[in-house]
Amino acid sequence: MTSLQLSAKEEMLETFLDAAARGDLSQVSTLLSNTPSLINQTGHSGWTALICDKFSVNSSSQTAYDIATFWGHRHIAGLLGRAADGCGRILPGADLHPHENYFSRETLDRQSGRRTDKVWLEAKQSDSETVYLLFSNLSPMVRTYLFNLLWLLLQQGDMKLCLFRFEEVKDLLQKPSTVTIFLGIEKTKSPSSSSSSEKAESLSEPPVWFAINTDEDAAALLERCREKNCSFPRSPNRDLLKLSEEEAGVVAQARSVLAWHSRYSFCPTCGGATKMEEGGYKRSCLNSECRSLQGVHNTCYPRVDPVVIMLVIHPDGNQCLLGRKKVFPVRMFSCLAGFVEPGETLEEAVRRETEEESGVTVGPVQYVSCQPWPMPSNLMIGCLAVAVSTDIKVDEKEIEEARWFPRQQVIDSLFRGDRSVFVIPPRQTIAHQLVRHWICMNSNL
Numbered sequence: 001m002t003s004l005q006l007s008a009k010e011e012m013l014e015t016f017l018d019a020a021a022r023g024d025l026s027q028v029s030t031l032l033s034n035t036p037s038l039i040n041q042t043g044h045s046g047w048t049a050l051i052c053d054k055f056s057v058n059s060s061s062q063t064a065y066d067i068a069t070f071w072g073h074r075h076i077a078g079l080l081g082r083a084a085d086g087c088g089r090i091l092p093g094a095d096l097h098p099h100e101n102y103f104s105r106e107t108l109d110r111q112s113g114r115r116t117d118k119v120w121l122e123a124k125q126s127d128s129e130t131v132y133l134l135f136s137n138l139s140p141m142v143r144t145y146l147f148n149l150l151w152l153l154l155q156q157g158d159m160k161l162c163l164f165r166f167e168e169v170k171d172l173l174q175k176p177s178t179v180t181i182f183l184g185i186e187k188t189k190s191p192s193s194s195s196s197s198e199k200a201e202s203l204s205e206p207p208v209w210f211a212i213n214t215d216e217d218a219a220a221l222l223e224r225c226r227e228k229n230c231s232f233p234r235s236p237n238r239d240l241l242k243l244s245e246e247e248a249g250v251v252a253q254a255r256s257v258l259a260w261h262s263r264y265s266f267c268p269t270c271g272g273a274t275k276m277e278e279g280g281y282k283r284s285c286l287n288s289e290c291r292s293l294q295g296v297h298n299t300c301y302p303r304v305d306p307v308v309i310m311l312v313i314h315p316d317g318n319q320c321l322l323g324r325k326k327v328f329p330v331r332m333f334s335c336l337a338g339f340v341e342p343g344e345t346l347e348e349a350v351r352r353e354t355e356e357e358s359g360v361t362v363g364p365v366q367y368v369s370c371q372p373w374p375m376p377s378n379l380m381i382g383c384l385a386v387a388v389s390t391d392i393k394v395d396e397k398e399i400e401e402a403r404w405f406p407r408q409q410v411i412d413s414l415f416r417g418d419r420s421v422f423v424i425p426p427r428q429t430i431a432h433q434l435v436r437h438w439i440c441m442n443s444n445l
């Protein structure tokens with residue numbers, strides 16, 4: 001449409017929008033003082049010049065907060081989100097509602113300073129209050145309330161860790177093949193009682209937790225448990241999602257460190273034998289000539305592999321890109337993900353992996369939240385990203401299919417349990433939480 005076809009009113013609005021887009025403050029204030037109603041009027045794109053009403057949306061259903069967040073204007077997003085008019089509640093942002101993902105709850109105080117105190121660690125190992133978790137082949141012993149035949153039906157919380165005392169595991173601790181790691185001290189709960197015996201108890205240190213991994217026969221290990229329905233889950237990716245949030249956090253820490261010991265038994269620098277130190281948080285080479293003993297070497301410490309996982313949003317703001325691997329359950333689609341490579345920023349990794357796996361080019365990237373994923377030691381770094389191209393060409397080696405899913409289809413799958421079009425991964429995954437985060441960003445609509 002040319003300016004000749006615009007009415008005088010429309011022309012004034014376009015001039016006003018143009019001045020705002022250019023940042024011409026003096027023209028904006030002149031026009032506004034003459035015609036205050038301009039402030040919330042929308043142009044052809046559905047945009048307003050200034051957002052006075054924070055609940056206004058453009059033609060892509062985005063609020064001012066959404067736009068500021070997507071384009072990385074953190075200061076403006078902060079101002080819009082922090083307002084005392086209830087926006088903070090309705091427009092969740094990373095600053096306002098820090099996410100807590102499954103596997104990320106810290107119920108133990110890691111007490112890293114205590115790891116070098118051998119005397120204290122040894123005394124705690126034989127303390128009658130100390131708690132032990134027992135791992136076989138990197139799976140923790142758990143008990144369920146149902147028979148094993150119904151494993152697939154178990155829900156989060158239906159599975160509990162089996163806890164042992166020193167007397168029950170002391171024979172295992174003495175075996176050279178057993179790996180024992182210090183996890184931390186139970187975080188103290190706020191004192192609520194006033195009885196004298198409880199007061200005395202609260203003065204002593206809370207219980208210390210250790211985890212042990214053993215190569216003893218699993219069936220024999222199960223026999224030493226007093227409780228029924230105990231087992232070592234066979235599929236960690238699926239079965240560990242049935243623990244409570246608290247226990248999942250402990251398992252995330254224990255499993256990753258134990259997996260590191262089982263994979264890094266020898267020195268990565270010289271191939272020599274190593275010994276475990278610092279409560280399981282270090283392995284030092286026994287070869288006195290080894291370069292890994294000079295200075296600080298990252299080969300001596302447990303590893304964490306960063307993985308970016310991204311929900312890529314269509315430029316229209318109303319569709320998201322999800323893909324499926326051949327190994328996924330039927331109709332399951334998830335966020336694209338990939339390992340961060342050396343010398344790469346998170347933003348670059350998001351752009352590279354999205355391009356490699358789907359052919360879609362990505363512009364702005366925004367961090368949302370992260371999740372330790374102990375299979376064996378990934379740190380999933382969850383981001384939202386905005387696509388700048390939309391044609392899909394999948395990398396068939398990794399991805400079977402990728403598609404743009406309209407917001408409504410996502411809502412149907414996520415909130416209405418409609419599994420006819422596609423299924424989102426379970427809520428314990430950060431993939432699920434990213435999709436939910438995107439949908440909820442516009443929950444005010």
Ligand SMILES: NC(=O)C1=CN([C@@H]2O[C@H](COP(=O)(O)OP(=O)(O)OC[C@H]3O[C@@H](n4cnc5c(N)ncnc54)[C@H](O)[C@@H]3O)[C@@H](O)[C@H]2O)C=CC1
Pocket residue numbers: 305307309334335336337338339353371373375378380398425429430431432
């Ligand atoms: N919690 C969640 O919601 C999700 C977790 N994941 C996890 O993210 C991880 C990475 O995702 P992918 O798409 O497989 O990554 P990817 O797209 O980078 O491809 C994996 C391939 O990269 C190579 N690779 C490079 N560095 C590696 C490393 N440090 N460890 C292992 N392989 C490496 C291997 O050839 C591997 O087959 C997976 O282990 C998966 O378990 C993936 C999606 C959702």
Ligand SMILES: [Mg+2]
Pocket residue numbers: 336337338339353357398
């Ligand atoms: Mg991938």
Ligand SMILES: [Mg+2]
Pocket residue numbers: 337338339353356357398
């Ligand atoms: Mg990839």
Ligand SMILES: [Mg+2]
Pocket residue numbers: 338339353
């Ligand atoms: Mg990769």
Ligand SMILES: [Zn+2]
Pocket residue numbers: 267268269270271272285286287290291292
């Ligand atoms: Zn060495």
